[in-house]
Amino acid sequence: MAERDAPRLPSWVRILDALALAAFVVTLAVVLFGGFSTHVGFVRLSARSPLRLAFITLAIIAVRHAAFPSPPLHGRAVAWARTLRDDPSAAVITTAWFSRIAVLVAGYFAVLAIGFSTEVGFQLSGDPVMNLPARYDAGWYGDIAINGYHFQARFDRQQNVAFFPAYPFAMRVVGYLVGAFEGGVPWERRMARALWGGAILSIVTFVWGASYLARLARDTIGEAHAADAVTLLAAYPFAIFFSLPYTEALFLLGSVAAFYHFRRHEWVRAAAWGALVGLTRPNGCFLSVALACLIAEDLWRNRTIIRSPDHQITKSILSASAAGLGMLAYSAYVHDLTGSWFGWARLHEAWGRSFQGLAPLARGLARIDDEGLARALMLVPYDTLNALAFVFALVMLWPVFRRLGLSAAVFVIINIVPPVLAGGVLSMGRLTSTLFPAFLALAAILPRRFVLPFVTAFALGQGLVAAIFFTWRPLF
Structure with missing residues (x-):
């Protein structure tokens, strides 16, 4: 005092x-x-x-x-x-910050102690620190940040047009500050600087998103559970991507902020964050569906609002549509570049993502039937980890609906069902890391004595996932 x-x-x-x-x-x-x-x-x-x-x-x-x-x-x-x-607010920021640094430290020592797998995608430097954020899709974001979009007039080859622009554009801005565009410097060094700029960007946006999550938690599940929700999210095994040049941190920030402001009827701010989400990832447009459900919930709770002369239904609908409009804006650019309105979606087939319906589930069940559960899990350990993340999201659906309402449950559903139908459990861990309603609901239903054991188990899993990912094992 x-x-x-x-x-x-x-x-x-x-x-x-x-x-x-x-x-x-x-x-x-x-x-x-x-x-x-x-x-x-x-x-x-x-x-x-x-x-x-x-x-x-x-x-x-x-x-x-x-x-x-x-x-x-x-x-x-x-x-x-x-x-x-x-100070609870300061504690939230501290938790978010130190959890991100811990992931990078764990990844660094995993590289030193375990070493790379036999299939290294790309390497920018012999220095393990400089090369640390250079993993998998990070190279695509770095390429867009430095060189912009380019199209090779074909859709059967992996190309950077498949990646939405908000995150690499932000990386480009940070890149100017860290020397990614310095003249006379080798391309590898400039790319490494850009990727480290992306890692810094992700850490900052995650801390910002954690602050928003704590504020949303206070409005929905109460002050007593706010810090727990942030801690559970920060410790989640697949939260490693919040420390990397990936879109997860920006997507989380935009989604939580859009929900927070929309619930408060702050339409312009909610629309701005929603548009950002729509420009960040392909599934960002689905945020409009969740926010539309929030409108329906408000109308149901306040049935007289339709007869009220000062209702703001039109504003709320326009605000909710911003995420979808963001996706359409990028689609218009892609149409101009490739001649196909949804060329970015067609390019996802080059990564093995195309509609398969329930075929991935059928293959998994057939493998269990042939090999037995224990051996089936042993044969595909990375798919098993991603499948566990999917199961976590499914298990949390009912608590999310009970504690947070229809809109939050819809947000979870629309972010896990389409990817499963398109590619099975591929990347499901990454996708579930941004499902903030699941962590709000988990914090709300967990007795206090179980919070620390859950956080500990999550953190151990995060260390495992970091070791797998940073050593170039195909967790995706």
Whole structure:
């Protein structure tokens, strides 16, 4: 309380404290991983000598305390740590932040201790740190961010038009800050910088999304469960993608924010977030269906609203349609580029995604019948992990409906059923990581004594998934 009641520090003191902290972090990074050189905008930054960096850090601290000795920097750090411990909002951000860094650390040590599989997709650097985010689809997003879209006049080959533009466009913006467009630098290094920019982007958007999730939790399941919902999501085994240059973090942020503002009848903000979701992933357009169900729920609860002269049904419908309009906007661009309105959907067949109905389920049941459950699971361990994620989503459907309503349940259904019909359990783990209603409902129904065991089990699973993914095992 005394810290909060203390006079506000001058801006220059806070700037020096921030510089001292930044210098300390850079010094620690150089000690642990060696020197580095990068660009921030048009400014080249080089950090090679830990002794020189330590001297700079101590010099900043000395100048700061000589000019303004009270409160000392370490006193502010202790007070800040207490705030993080006691403030629920700050605790949510801390959980989200540290969980993302932990995934990268786990991935780094998995590469060192386990090594790559025999099938490495691409490698940009011999440095395991620089190369860490360069995995699977990350290369497609990096290619779009640096080179833009291009089409080879055929639909039977994997091409970057299949990937929606919101995330790689944001990566491009961050790429300018981290030197991805520096002239005279080898392409591999520029791509590695772009992918690290994407990883930073994902971490920041996940923290933002976690903050929104906590606010939505307070409105739906209560303050007491808000932090648990964020922790369960952050620990979920397939939450590793929130630390990587993948779309999951941006999709989560946009979806949660759209729901949050739509529930509050803040139509313009909800529409903006919805349009972002529609431009982020192919299934983003389905958000419009879930929000339309939210309109129906509101109408059912307030049956007199139709006769009210100031009803806002038209605004709500326009706001709900923004996600679908975002998808149509990209489809119009794809039509101009390829001649096919939904060329991005046709290109997904090159990845093995086409409508198969219940055939994948039938194949799985036949394998169990032939081999027995234990051996069938052993033969396809990666499919088993993705299938478990699918089962988790199915099991949570009823709690989601009971606790959060029809719209939340529809959001879960439309994000898992079409992919299963198109490609079985392929990538189902990634897809379930963004099903925020499942984690809200789980936090609401779990007794307090079971939250920690669930988080622990999830976190162990996340470590396993990180080890599999970062060592180029085909988890997808």
